Amino acid sequence: MPASPRTPQPAPTAARGAAPSAPAGIDPRGPRVGAALTAVLLVVVLLLPGAAATVALAVVAALFAVGAVRGAQGSVQGLVYRGLVRPRLAPPAELEDPRPPRFAQLVGLVITGAGVLLALLGVPGAVVVAAALALVAAVLNAVFGLCLGCELYLLGVRVRHARS
Structure with missing residues (x-):
């Protein structure tokens, strides 16, 4: 059974030249704080008019893009967590x-990016729907x-293992 995102991860100990089986673990509070910051930004999106x-x-989508490339800990929200919140916690x-x-x-990038793209193509309500979907996910994570x-990721891992 694959590890859940909340399962403690041992520090990687790879033999010389061998890659570790799993990357080093991250503080699970960081993504939750990042989700709270993202939720605030998405509420702002929903309160703004039109363009x-x-x-x-689009700014929120760009923040998701950074997180998708660099990981949640390398996102702007992750940097805020590490710089302002983490030093005050055990x-x-x-x-x-x-x-x-x-x-x-x-x-998150796919959802918000689709909302931006559809809005640019003139689809009414695309921004509101995309922001609302992303907001629900962010609030569930933060609260x-x-x-x-993460659950989609784990489902994909289970399906991939079941097929092999």
């Missing part, structure tokens, strides 16, 4: 696999620790 909302959603009780939160950033993108 301003499209531009704001060390985490456990670490989580960084791959599910990174995939979740990609899912309840339920990362929908």
Whole structure:
């Protein structure tokens, strides 16, 4: 059974020249704080009129793109967490696999990017729908620790293992 995103990850110990089986774990509180910051930005998107909302959603999509490329810990929200929040907290009780939160950033990019693209193509309500979908996911993660993108990642891992 694959590890859940909340499963503690041991520090990688690879033999010389061998790649570690899993990347080093990350503090699970970081993605939750990042989700809270993203939720605030998405509320702003929903409050803005017309073209301003499209531009704001494009900014959120760009933030998701950074997170998808660099991982949740390398996102702007991750940098805010590490610089402002993490120094005030005790060390985490456990670490989580960084791959599910990174995939979740990609899912957020797809949703918000589609909203921006559809808005630019003139589809009415595209920004509102995309922002609302992303907001629901961000709030679930920030408040309840339920990362929908992480769960999609784990489902994909299970399906891939079941096929092999």
